[in-house]
Amino acid sequence: MSETVESVSALIIQKLLANPKVPRDIDGNCKIMEDLAFDSLAVMNFVMEVEDTLDVSVPLDKLADIRTINDLAKCIVDLKNKG
Amino acid sequence: MTSLFSKFEGTASALGALVEAGGRNPFAVVIEKPISSTVGLIEGRETLLFGTNNYLGLSQSERAIKAAQDAVSKYGVGTTGSRIANGTQSLHRQLEQRIASYFGRRDAMVFSTGYQANLGMISTLVGKDDYLILDADSHASIYDGSRLSPAQVIRFRHNDADDLHKRLKRLDGTPGAKLIVVEGIYSMTGNVAPIAEMAAVKRETGAYLLVDEAHSFGVMGKKGLGVAEEAGVEADVDFVVGTFSKSLGTVGGYCVSDHPELEMVRLNCRPYMFTASLPPEVIAATMAALEDLADHPELRTQLKENAARLHAGFHRIGLNASRQVSPVIAVTLETLEQAIPMWNRLLDLGVYVNLSLPPATPDHRPLLRCSVMATHTAAQIDQAIEIFRQAGLEAGALKETVA
Numbered sequence: 001m002s003e004t005v006e007s008v009s010a011l012i013i014q015k016l017l018a019n020p021k022v023p024r025d026i027d028g029n030c031k032i033m034e035d036l037a038f039d040s041l042a043v044m045n046f047v048m049e050v051e052d053t054l055d056v057s058v059p060l061d062k063l064a065d066i067r068t069i070n071d072l073a074k075c076i077v078d079l080k081n082k083g
Numbered sequence: 084m085t086s087l088f089s090k091f092e093g094t095a096s097a098l099g100a101l102v103e104a105g106g107r108n109p110f111a112v113v114i115e116k117p118i119s120s121t122v123g124l125i126e127g128r129e130t131l132l133f134g135t136n137n138y139l140g141l142s143q144s145e146r147a148i149k150a151a152q153d154a155v156s157k158y159g160v161g162t163t164g165s166r167i168a169n170g171t172q173s174l175h176r177q178l179e180q181r182i183a184s185y186f187g188r189r190d191a192m193v194f195s196t197g198y199q200a201n202l203g204m205i206s207t208l209v210g211k212d213d214y215l216i217l218d219a220d221s222h223a224s225i226y227d228g229s230r231l232s233p234a235q236v237i238r239f240r241h242n243d244a245d246d247l248h249k250r251l252k253r254l255d256g257t258p259g260a261k262l263i264v265v266e267g268i269y270s271m272t273g274n275v276a277p278i279a280e281m282a283a284v285k286r287e288t289g290a291y292l293l294v295d296e297a298h299s300f301g302v303m304g305k306k307g308l309g310v311a312e313e314a315g316v317e318a319d320v321d322f323v324v325g326t327f328s329k330s331l332g333t334v335g336g337y338c339v340s341d342h343p344e345l346e347m348v349r350l351n352c353r354p355y356m357f358t359a360s361l362p363p364e365v366i367a368a369t370m371a372a373l374e375d376l377a378d379h380p381e382l383r384t385q386l387k388e389n390a391a392r393l394h395a396g397f398h399r400i401g402l403n404a405s406r407q408v409s410p411v412i413a414v415t416l417e418t419l420e421q422a423i424p425m426w427n428r429l430l431d432l433g434v435y436v437n438l439s440l441p442p443a444t445p446d447h448r449p450l451l452r453c454s455v456m457a458t459h460t461a462a463q464i465d466q467a468i469e470i471f472r473q474a475g476l477e478a479g480a481l482k483e484t485v486a
């Protein structure tokens with residue numbers, strides 16, 4: 001299975017849209033905390049769901065550098081390629 | 084020019100709303116003076132204390148008070164130095180030996196607070212290529228320790244040994260040691276860790292295990308050593324971290340371990356090295372409180388009975404209280420509009436509990452967090468339940484039918 005930044009980003013958006021509070025018009029450039037009004041705990045909990053779907057663990061220290069949906073997708077793809 | 088303080092505007096407006104909604108700042112309650120371990124003077128009224136973590140009532144121990152008085156007369160009020168410089172007196176080593184021997188372990192390190200014990204142990208034990216595997220609902224001191232460490236930090240779902248196993252399995256083949264960190268009793272919710280299952284995962288995966296028994300020491304297990312003793316898996320725990328500020332009623336933190344390398348941790352652990360050691364009177368009082376704890380196992384039996392009484396009472400009147408019985412009993416409310424007036428009414432009517440608000444709570448709902456004590460009388464517990472019923476009805480958190 002080979003994920004790309006595009007496919008992971010699409011999967012993240014799909015998961016986010018399952019939450020009715022998330023704006024409908026999000027894209028890969030949206031900032032997770034600012035644009036989606038997630039606090040740091042909500043981000044960590046959301047990332048856990050993505051981790052389970054893609055069978056990968058994103059260390060918390062990496063999370064600190066992530067701002068947009070595409071940043072998260074890129075980080076996950078990098079982690080998967082490394083592993 | 085940007086104001087240094089603009090980052091506090093969110094907190095200021097949230098606090099403003101909180102005070103507006105309830106009439107008090109819940110973070111500025113003053114206990115004018117303790118009258119006993121279970122009653123304090125608040126706003127001039129005698130108030131039942133159900134939120135102090137003073138599980139055995141030992142903050143008022145006669146033996147500890149006497150020991151502190153003697154130590155202060157003999158040694159003075161402070162050490163004015165760090166543990167690795169001029170801040171270690173024979174009392175500090177004595178306390179370390181007593182704590183270690185009470186746990187049946189090789190050695191102990193005593194820190195100035197439990198917060199620093201977690202900060203110090205967690206940040207020092209794991210290095211750059213190592214992994215820290217934390218329970219998602221870990222205490223702030225554990226998260227802060229993880230931020231101070233250079234290790235990779237991974238969270239697993241709260242109290243979920245299968246999830247822990249899955250996340251450790253994902254790391255199969257990666258270099259670096261793995262350190263699992265869990266708490267015995269979780270401070271906000273009173274949830275008890277399934278420690279036997281966690282220990283099994285540890286054994287299978289070859290990870291190390293650190294257990295923070297802050298709220299379970301003195302409370303669970305035959306000798307009061309915590310959840311690992313209760314579950315019979317002490318041998319699987321590499322490091323126990325704890326605090327003197329709850330069941331022992333004083334202040335300070337510790338780590339006990341059988342690993343001889345603990346001696347080297349002392350020389351690498353910044354929150355141990357770069358702060359002054361505990362004053363002699365605190366050390367002496369803590370040793371005395373430890374004797375109380377060892378000599379009075381009936382305090383733990385009484386604490387269990389009291390916790391069960393409050394727990395049953397809350398469920399009887401229809402409150403959404405913790406599922407498990409432990410000395411930490413959290414009442415979950417749906418909205419701030421219920422929680423704030425209810426907490427204020429409780430205090431008006433003479434019961435002090437902790438108000439915990441999201442995002443500091445696990446599932447974004449407010450909690451009224453209660454801690455039970457061995458020294459509460461049955462009458463005090465029943466009175467607290469009745470006051471919860473009245474405040475719950477007034478705040479719309481309870482319906483009249485469940486009287």
Ligand SMILES: Cc1ncc(COP(=O)(O)O)c(C=O)c1O
Pocket residue numbers: 196197198199201222224266270295297298326327328334335336
């Ligand atoms: C789980 C847990 N660990 C550590 C601590 C820190 O203890 P101390 O009060 O000694 O700093 C606390 C209490 O605040 C706690 O709840």
